[in-house]
Amino acid sequence: MSLYRTELRRLGKRRFTRWAALLGLLVLLAVVVGGFFTNEKLDAAALAKAERAAEQQWQQDVRNSEQFRAECEKAKNGGTAERGQFPEDCAVIAPPPREAIEAEWFLPSTFNFRENFGFTLLPLAAILALVGFIVGASFVGAEWNTGGMMNLLLWRPKRLTVLLTKLAALLTGLLAVALPATALWFGSFWLVATLRGTTEKMTSGAWQSFALTGLRGLVLALVTATIGFALASLGRHTAMALGGAIAVMVVGQFGLGILLEMAGARFAEAWLLPTYALAFMQKKVTLENWDACQATYFGECKPETLDITWQQSSVLLAVGLTVILGAALWAMRRRDIS
Amino acid sequence: MPAVLEIEGLRKTYKSRRRGARNALDGFDMRVEAGQVHGFLGPNGSGKTTTLRTLLGLIRPDGGRMQILGHEVPEALPTVARQVGAIVESPQFFPHFSARDTLSLLAGAGEVPAIRIDEVLELVGLRDRAGERVKTYSLGMKQRLAVASALLKSPKLLILDEPANGLDPGGIREMRTLMRTLAESGMTVVLSSHILGEIQLICDSVTIISLGRRVAYGPVEEVLAQHSSGSVRVRLEAVADLAAAADALTRAGARVTPHPDHLMLAGVDKPAMVTRLLAEQGLYVSELAPVAVDLESVFLDLTATAPVPGQNRQVDQSTKVGGAGQPGATTGGWGA
Known part of the structure; x- marks a missing residue:
């Protein structure tokens, strides 16, 4: 227990931990502030203004179509119409019906909590995961690099206990930041919706869905922090984790993506990790293959689809986590420390 | 203990x-x-x-x-x-x-x-x-x-x-x-x-x-x-007599290493023997000093890592027990 408390202290004392956490929280704050200033509350005046804008737009369309028809008729009568410039019959040129121009199009952006909040949980999870990854990698990587791990093992010769206690302290520290940050995120956007949008139609089911998405975001952050920690421990340097992540992104994702595209592979995105992260957060991602036509009863051509579910993503995350953490533990137990 | x-x-x-x-x-x-x-x-x-x-x-x-x-x-x-x-x-x-x-x-x-x-x-x-x-x-x-x-x-x-x-x-x-x-x-x-x-x-x-x-x-x-070799440093009143002294001491069984202004003797049990022997030959000693061995020289000797002029010793060039020139291999054991 003393080792666990000491590692928590060590984590908190590290400048990099503090700066990374602060930077992550500032980015989140910027998203909230941006959301606040780019949305407006819809009142009667805003609706009336939108109605007026829609009316003006329709009248402009009427003027444009009348002018175009006049030009058409003049060209037809004068025999100067170029082929394809006008329709065969100028009478078909008509303005859109009034109801086709909807006032909704001219409404300012507003934050509908029920419809929009779910999407904001994606950047929250991404930033928490990023902070978790680099702090996790740095926490153990710097220990290896500076000889701190060796010093610690001279005091506590149980290697696996030391490594797992460090990991436990890291995850506790991450939760200590991520949980309040997530709670504040919910609260901030509720405030944004209250002041700059609407909180209507929030049922218990909607709340439950958001809570579960938030929970999956926390799990994703914890998993990426553990992977960063394990990679840095495996390579005994922070750069191992950061370099590994960059290599996976550049080679494994962009490179693989281009290769699959060139090879004309079906559902190329199914091979890319971000797809699974997105599916984990959104519960499902549907990939579409536009090269295949699946005819409907009405003769319509629909693309072939593939669903990636959050359960499939969970399996992938669990396997990846087990393999990388297992390798780090094995190396910790077996490899000499020199 | x-x-x-x-x-x-x-x-x-x-x-x-x-x-x-x-x-x-x-x-x-x-x-x-x-x-x-x-x-x-x-x-x-x-x-x-x-x-x-x-x-x-x-x-x-x-x-x-x-x-x-x-x-x-x-x-x-x-x-x-x-x-x-x-x-x-x-x-x-x-x-x-x-x-x-x-x-x-x-x-x-x-x-x-x-x-x-x-x-x-x-x-x-x-x-x-x-x-x-x-x-x-x-x-x-x-x-x-x-x-x-x-x-x-x-x-x-x-x-x-x-x-x-x-x-x-x-x-x-x-x-x-x-x-x-x-x-x-x-x-x-x-x-x-x-x-x-x-x-x-x-x-x-x-x-x-x-x-x-x-x-x-x-x-x-x-x-x-x-690892003390019982070395003794000998100086004479007249440097010109060093050659004659070296000859006399060698004949008496001492291992002599001549230097420009002194002699180094090894294998001398009793330094008094040196003064007596040289006095009998009419050679007079001005300095007779046993050379104390220090840990550094023992270390360099045992590990064969003393620098040799003109040679660059590599890291692994040192003595191995039981190797050439080291007949007395250790046998090990608790408290050996």
């Missing part, structure tokens, strides 16, 4: 696909008795640090037995670690933490009372600089911090790898005094160092390692005596 540290037949082989196998430790033996300051000497790459790392559980041995305070290690390390303070190689600490933070975190991990931090800071002379970041410290100050970290748990066995590295002359003398004080208080100290003059001054006993094997061990005086 009971042994605090015993090593028998320790082996460690590093395998490389390109370079093949290299025996870092090749049946190494060591014994350190309680309350002693024990010097652990060897050329670069001889296996000193590998021995210490293996002893402390950082490296897995390929064979042999080790005991610390009567417990088999590495199995019993979790039990005895609380009683062993150690620094291995260059001290390395997190650069952005202060000395106090560094010691506080170690004390926390080892359940050592916080009051001990101030005690060790005072002991190593870092009291007034304890709040500064380690990255601002000189090598000598980092060395002091490393010693402080090793002393933090009031160990029964203190293992220090090059503790005087980077220390100023005053610091070296303080370290020497500290080692003696600790030994007098009942602590056993194992010192690995290349400053052989210091080792000779501080240590009660030594172990010398070369290419992974022990080449000498025992109390410092015994090791020196075993």
